[in-house]
Amino acid sequence: MKLRIVPLGTSAGRPTLRRGASALAVAAESAWVLCDCGEGAQLAAQRAGLSLARLDAVLITHLHGDHFNGLPGLLGTLALEGRERRLLVSGPPGIADLLRHLQRAGALGTGDMEVHVVEQHGAGGQVALDGFHIESRALEHRVPTWGYRVALPDRPGTLDVAKSDAAGVPRGPLLAELKRGRPVTLPDGRTIAPDGLVGPPQRGASVAYALDTVPCPAAVELGRDADALVHEATYEDARAALAHQRGHSTGVEAAQIAADAAARMLVLTHFSPSVQGEAVAQEARAIHPNVVAAEDLSELAVGRSSPATESSSPARPPG
Numbered sequence: 001m002k003l004r005i006v007p008l009g010t011s012a013g014r015p016t017l018r019r020g021a022s023a024l025a026v027a028a029e030s031a032w033v034l035c036d037c038g039e040g041a042q043l044a045a046q047r048a049g050l051s052l053a054r055l056d057a058v059l060i061t062h063l064h065g066d067h068f069n070g071l072p073g074l075l076g077t078l079a080l081e082g083r084e085r086r087l088l089v090s091g092p093p094g095i096a097d098l099l100r101h102l103q104r105a106g107a108l109g110t111g112d113m114e115v116h117v118v119e120q121h122g123a124g125g126q127v128a129l130d131g132f133h134i135e136s137r138a139l140e141h142r143v144p145t146w147g148y149r150v151a152l153p154d155r156p157g158t159l160d161v162a163k164s165d166a167a168g169v170p171r172g173p174l175l176a177e178l179k180r181g182r183p184v185t186l187p188d189g190r191t192i193a194p195d196g197l198v199g200p201p202q203r204g205a206s207v208a209y210a211l212d213t214v215p216c217p218a219a220v221e222l223g224r225d226a227d228a229l230v231h232e233a234t235y236e237d238a239r240a241a242l243a244h245q246r247g248h249s250t251g252v253e254a255a256q257i258a259a260d261a262a263a264r265m266l267v268l269t270h271f272s273p274s275v276q277g278e279a280v281a282q283e284a285r286a287i288h289p290n291v292v293a294a295e296d297l298s299e300l301a302v303g304r305s306s307p308a309t310e311s312s313s314p315a316r317p318p319g
């Protein structure tokens with residue numbers, strides 16, 4: 001029930017040699033979702049070993065270029081690979097028109113692929129995608145922006161077969177029903193409740209993605225009880241006023257959001273080229289105990305059954 005976070009671009013505004021423009025993969029076992037698609041995201045995904053064929057959805061927060069410009073190129077590559085399978089693209093109002101304009105101009109080829117565009121409105125809501133629970137929430141930036149929460153569905157608790165045998169529940173449909181957490185009536189008329197026979201449901205791992213935004217209550221809601229909150233931290237705390245003026249947050253503010261939300265891990269990203277990510281994370285650790293400064297292609301495992309943080313060895317793109 002775990003998810004992997006693979007930061008594919010952790011820079012703000014423009015890519016640098018060390019950090020690409022905003023993009024982050026949230027990967028389950030056999031499918032993954034891309035949050036934002038800045039320039040270079042498809043190359044970073046390939047470097048990370050993520051199969052483009054297994055990409056199910058692209059969730060765009062807002063239409064600033066550093067979050068969107070990689071999408072036309074990614075769609076073109078998927079089409080060239082011969083993909084026909086549907087791809088969900090979620091984004092702010094206007095994203096469907098923007099893609100249509102690019103297509104009409106010949107800048108975007110999607111071939112036979114079904115691109116299913118969903119535009120976000122108002123406070124946000126559910127985004128339907130098989131295999132994941134996805135929600136959006138309106139954030140507070142200079143342009144309409146929605147953050148996302150990507151979670152695996154909960155799984156029923158483990159059934160104690162020895163106990164259900166002892167209770168006389170026959171193997172088969174009744175046992176399956178019990179495993180789903182529902183009481184069953186046996187052929188002899190007895191009703192058996194799942195309590196004591198089935199453990200508590202296993203919660204699916206969850207990742208919230210809040211950028212770009214000033215500190216706002218919607219980010220707290222998005223990150224509520226999440227295994228990981230990925231929050232922007234464009235500047236260090238000394239430049240909070242500048243951050244707010246530009247519609248952004250500091251690492252310390254992101255940590256307060258994560259603490260208020262009781263998120264287990266805070267992953268900081270969207271660093272201005274003028275800040276050191278690790279220094280921003282260090283400031284944030286005064287507020288939240290589990291803070292990671294995202295590095296491009298440095299993967300993180302999230303989920304309850306694993307240690308809260310696992311870092312694999314970073315594999316930096318050459319250059």
Ligand SMILES: [Zn+2]
Nearest residue numbers: 012013066212
């Ligand atoms: Zn940005």
